[in-house]
Amino acid sequence: PDHLKKxxxxxxxxxxxxxxxxxxxxxxxxxxxxxxxxxxxxxxQEKGLIRYIGLSEVSIENIKTAKRQVKIxxxxxxxxxxxxxxxxxLQYCFANDIAFIPWNPINAGKLNxxxxxxxxxxxxxxxxxxxxxxxxxxxxxNILLIPGTGSLSHLEENMRARDxxxxxxxxxxxxxxxxxxx
Numbered sequence: 001p002d003h004l005k006k007x008x009x010x011x012x013x014x015x016x017x018x019x020x021x022x023x024x025x026x027x028x029x030x031x032x033x034x035x036x037x038x039x040x041x042x043x044x045q046e047k048g049l050i051r052y053i054g055l056s057e058v059s060i061e062n063i064k065t066a067k068r069q070v071k072i073x074x075x076x077x078x079x080x081x082x083x084x085x086x087x088x089x090l091q092y093c094f095a096n097d098i099a100f101i102p103w104n105p106i107n108a109g110k111l112n113x114x115x116x117x118x119x120x121x122x123x124x125x126x127x128x129x130x131x132x133x134x135x136x137x138x139x140x141x142n143i144l145l146i147p148g149t150g151s152l153s154h155l156e157e158n159m160r161a162r163d164x165x166x167x168x169x170x171x172x173x174x175x176x177x178x179x180x181x182x
């Protein structure tokens with residue numbers, strides 16, 4: 001809670017805001033009981049410093065624990081076409097009206113797409129990254145995709161991914177192209 005207080009105050013000051021609309025608790029501190037961290041966020045929310053609370057890198061059980069004190073608006077876990085270990089959490093969030101924010105959705109540009117992904121990207125005349133982003137757009141209705149970018153041209157390329165129109169067969173083929181990995 002002490003660290004969270006300093007981090008929240010620092011964020012508010014740097015952003016020149018009175019309130020942060022979505023505050024993500026990015027890591028659980030193993031030295032601090034989870035309920036205490038959530039309790040601090042609840043107090044900050046009640047004081048009007050935080051509008052919505054999100055969690056990162058947590059399990060369904062952690063979400064359920066947090067929900068005993070606060071409403072959870074989002075979950076941010078590592079997730080991509082080839083990293084789907086958090087699929088149960090994604091589905092839980094979908095069923096419970098919680099946004100799911102995949103971090104590192106295209107593996108920081110270090111993709112190793114298989115032949116299937118490469119072939120389908122070529123068929124649609126798009127980059128492999130665009131194909132993988134579009135797959136995420138279409139995979140679940142609660143995904144809030146925020147891919148990182150370092151330039152305006154890269155941002156524009158990422159944005160064009162939403163305009164890809166997959167056939168259902170191709171979407172299913174891409175979905176099956178990666179084994180669930182741990």
